[in-house]
Amino acid sequence: MPAVGDLIWFAAALAGAGAVAGLLAGLFGIGGGAILVPVFYQLFGLLHIDDAVRMHLSVGTSLAIIVPTSIRSFLAHRKRGAVDQDLLRSWLLPVPLGVFSAAVVAASVSSAGLRAIFALIAILVGVRMLLNRQHWRLGTVLPSNPVRAVVGWLIGLLSGLMGIGGGVLNNTFMTLYGSPVHRAVATSAGVGVLIAIPGLFGYIWAGWGAGGLPPFSTGYINWVVAALIIPITLVVAPLGVRFAHALNKRQLEIGFGIFMLSVAARFLYSLS
Structure with missing residues (x-):
């Protein structure tokens, strides 16, 4: 059993992570x-969760938490009229299909494999955040199908494998085609809904009957951790929305990019 001091430290870390996650959801x-x-x-390592399911449980539980967080963030942005509803409608099928594809991969890949996937995508995301330039463009109009559908599927796949809401990927796609950054951010909250809900059910299916899971888990979702984090993210997400419409986010992008590269290094080190 972990020491009480360690549990208190990680409880504080969970609370802090929930607050940052909620802020980022809106921002x-x-x-x-x-x-x-x-x-x-x-946290799951501290609690001696089996390494074979530790990363899967982390990703699945993250997706479960993103469900209410992304819904709340999306509704707040939609209230401001900033969401690209046409893009979201066109992705109602491709994005969830990508997420279910990720669940199929997660059901068969090892913990080390999932960590390697997370690290590689984190490097790409981190570099993108550090080097992002507003003037970079591939066009002035979002592409139509089949390109749009393929992009939606890829965003769902990569996000499902990382346990993220897809905002960074969608922001990149939309801004490269001339969409205002605030419109991209607002729409990304809706993309998060399309990712998190099928991701929740996908990771329940992928982990159904798996051994080594902690109590109160359904597949690769641990409901105790989710219940602790969700209230914090729901309270903080609207604050992030207000910041998103008031701040220059370049410094925050740089900080987030550095964080992603640090996380990637941590996971790559764990594979050595």
């Missing part, structure tokens, strides 16, 4: 999974 239109997954991975 960048992301679910905060990039913050939550590394924290959960350390």
